[in-house]
Amino acid sequence: MEMAEQKTAIVADAPHPVAQTLRMLWRDKFALAAAVFLLIVLLSALFGPALLEGVATKTNLRGRNAPPFDFSQPWYLWLGGDALGRPLLARIIVAAQNTMAVAVGAVLCSLAIGTTLGMIAGYTSRMASQVIMRLADVIMSFPSLLLAVIVLYMLPPSVFNLIIVLAITRIPVYLRTSRAEVLEVRERMFVQAAKVMGASSGRIIFRHLLPVILPTLVTIATLDFALVVLVESALSFLGIGIQPPEITWGLMVSQGRAYLTTAWWLSFWPGLAIILTTLSLNLLANWLRTALDPVQRWRLEIAVKKNG
Amino acid sequence: MKKFLWKRAVASAISLICLIILVFFLSRLTGDPTDLFLPETATQEARDNYRRVHGLDQPLVSQFFRYVTDLVQLNFGESVRRAEPAIDPVLRGFAWTLQLATVTMALVTLAAITLGSLAAFHVGGFFDRVATFFSLMGASAPDFWIAIIAIVVFSVGLGWLPTSGTGSVWHWIMPVAVLFIRPFGLILQVVRGSMITALNSAYVKTARAKGVENRPIIFVHALRNALLPVITVIGDQTAAILNGAVIVETIFGFPGVGKLMIDSILQRDFNVILAAIMVTAFAIFILNIMIDLLYAVLDPRIRY
Numbered sequence: 001m002e003m004a005e006q007k008t009a010i011v012a013d014a015p016h017p018v019a020q021t022l023r024m025l026w027r028d029k030f031a032l033a034a035a036v037f038l039l040i041v042l043l044s045a046l047f048g049p050a051l052l053e054g055v056a057t058k059t060n061l062r063g064r065n066a067p068p069f070d071f072s073q074p075w076y077l078w079l080g081g082d083a084l085g086r087p088l089l090a091r092i093i094v095a096a097q098n099t100m101a102v103a104v105g106a107v108l109c110s111l112a113i114g115t116t117l118g119m120i121a122g123y124t125s126r127m128a129s130q131v132i133m134r135l136a137d138v139i140m141s142f143p144s145l146l147l148a149v150i151v152l153y154m155l156p157p158s159v160f161n162l163i164i165v166l167a168i169t170r171i172p173v174y175l176r177t178s179r180a181e182v183l184e185v186r187e188r189m190f191v192q193a194a195k196v197m198g199a200s201s202g203r204i205i206f207r208h209l210l211p212v213i214l215p216t217l218v219t220i221a222t223l224d225f226a227l228v229v230l231v232e233s234a235l236s237f238l239g240i241g242i243q244p245p246e247i248t249w250g251l252m253v254s255q256g257r258a259y260l261t262t263a264w265w266l267s268f269w270p271g272l273a274i275i276l277t278t279l280s281l282n283l284l285a286n287w288l289r290t291a292l293d294p295v296q297r298w299r300l301e302i303a304v305k306k307n308g
Numbered sequence: 309m310k311k312f313l314w315k316r317a318v319a320s321a322i323s324l325i326c327l328i329i330l331v332f333f334l335s336r337l338t339g340d341p342t343d344l345f346l347p348e349t350a351t352q353e354a355r356d357n358y359r360r361v362h363g364l365d366q367p368l369v370s371q372f373f374r375y376v377t378d379l380v381q382l383n384f385g386e387s388v389r390r391a392e393p394a395i396d397p398v399l400r401g402f403a404w405t406l407q408l409a410t411v412t413m414a415l416v417t418l419a420a421i422t423l424g425s426l427a428a429f430h431v432g433g434f435f436d437r438v439a440t441f442f443s444l445m446g447a448s449a450p451d452f453w454i455a456i457i458a459i460v461v462f463s464v465g466l467g468w469l470p471t472s473g474t475g476s477v478w479h480w481i482m483p484v485a486v487l488f489i490r491p492f493g494l495i496l497q498v499v500r501g502s503m504i505t506a507l508n509s510a511y512v513k514t515a516r517a518k519g520v521e522n523r524p525i526i527f528v529h530a531l532r533n534a535l536l537p538v539i540t541v542i543g544d545q546t547a548a549i550l551n552g553a554v555i556v557e558t559i560f561g562f563p564g565v566g567k568l569m570i571d572s573i574l575q576r577d578f579n580v581i582l583a584a585i586m587v588t589a590f591a592i593f594i595l596n597i598m599i600d601l602l603y604a605v606l607d608p609r610i611r612y
Contacts, residue, residue: 134319134322137319137322137323138322138323138326223447226447226448227447230448230450230451233450233452233453234450234451234452234555237452237555238554238555238558238570250450250452253450253452253453253456254452257456260456260459260460260464261460261464264460267453267456267457267460268457271450271453271456271457274450274453275448275449275450275453278447278448278449278450279444279448281448282444282447282448283444
């Protein structure tokens with residue numbers, strides 16, 4: 001009876017996992033800033049076009065290449081105007097949607113396909129494993145940016161095609177990681193025990209293997225997200241990604257290139273948006289690597305206790 | 309060793325074949341080059357003649373087989389735009405890109421090994437912070453944006469460096485500097501990580517116990533073993549520059565193979581595109597073999 005009471009007390013003491021995570025995030029100010037910034041980008045991507053579409057596309061020829069930091073203007077002109085007098089800040093916010101759509105789509109696709117194939121390769125027959133791994137080798141040996149360039153010249157560049165191309169080039173990363181992890185985890189005692197107790201392959205994969213390898217994959221996905229944002233911007237910059245009148249940050253940098261000598265801000269701000277986003281993702285990935293790793297997590301938790 | 313080389317060669321050959329098939333069919337799917345090369349007013353007769361001369365009236369499959377037979381004989385065909393064999397501009401461009409990659413990677417290797425070792429020696433110290441900063445920048449910086457800003461600052465603003473071309477040493481500074489960022493950040497992290505492992509190893513502790521000073525401990529005892537994983541990354545990054553300097557070459561007007569490839573794609577110059585891809589892929593294949601061999605030489609435990 002006493003034992004049971006003690007037990008409930010301990011359980012009640014342990015904070016809710018979400019609260020615990022937030023507290024760990026609060027402790028690491030860099031990761032916190034990164035998370036906040038990404039949240040802003042995400043909100044811009046979700047609601048920006050609906051709220052600011054009109055403002056962002058309204059041309060104003062008297063305000064062509066309007067310089068930034070003119071605070072007598074409305075807030076969306078604070079970063080200046082582009083070659084047609086459209087407010088840059090509003091356009092950056094609207095462009096977040098396409099940039100994020102491509103990045104999220106590509107990362108989720110490659111994560112899902114790569115992990116599935118990797119687990120099949122790791123958990124089923126040798127034959128399947130061989131075929132899948134050779135497939136990964138073939139994709140890996142393609143120069144990925146070049147492949148994207150070639151395919152996008154051939155296919156009409158749209159958000160969907162861009163997602164497909166980027167996803168294909170990123171699949172091997174998840175495939176190799178999940179296969180390697182599965183090969184290791186499947187030999188552990190709890191998997192063996194589940195197998196002996198008659199669990200089906202599906203149950204073992206989804207209930208026992210996936211939760212163990214997911215943290216690693218999530219960390220890689222965060223890093224990859226930054227990479228995909230960069231590649232997408234580069235493709236748009238080369239003029240083979242998203243086409244006008246749609247906008248992405250990379251396209252905005254490229255459009256501003258013609259006015260470099262007279263209006264540097266046209267290219268500068270969207271580039272800054274890209275770099276801040278990728279920087280935040282990298283910082284967050286670093287934090288996740290520690291936070292999601294049960295062996296490493298104490299570093300953050302102890303810090304929390306010391307603080308509180 | 310021989311068996312390993314064979315396996316490697318076969319795997320690369322398969323990827324190469326896939327690449328040929330993919331590129332050939334994708335490029336032919338997009339449209340008839342006849343429309344691109346003849347003026348709109350060209351007569352039907354002229355069009356038919358053009359198709360016949362370049363074999364474009366044949367079915368796609370037989371065009372492909374003709375292409376493959378030529379390829380086996382190392383005949384890449386004529387460039388339709390330049391009135392010279394397709395392989396010529398590719399080799400010229402590749403020579404430029406190879407120089408660019410060599411210079412950049414030499415500098416990257418030197419800098420990354422130095423800074424990475426220093427960072428590993430005092431984890432959390434000054435150099436470690438600098439190294440973390442550079443790694444973060446390397447992973448986050450959009451190269452096209454950095455290149456543009458560099459042009460604004462150093463060419464337009466300060467007037468120190470030329471914006472494009474290859475005339476003098478000055479022309480090389482910006483392309484090399486922009487290409488430098490990404491591999492530097494990556495290799496730095498690998499050097500740091502494997503140096504930390506090496507510095508914690510028994511033989512370094514032994515050397516320390518015997519009173520060896522810090523510098524020889526880092527650069528003689530630890531570095532040699534720490535370099536093994538680094539070599540793989542250096543190989544990968546060199547390959548990345550060989551086929552991925554497209555953006556830097558385009559912005560700085562550098563006559564490398566990446567720029568040539570983009571131009572050829574825009575001009576639908578199939579033969580040049582295919583030749584460029586073949587040459588690059590082959591170069592990367594050779595590079596990978598060299599890295600594997602180097603690995604075996606440096607680590608006597610590795611026997612393929």
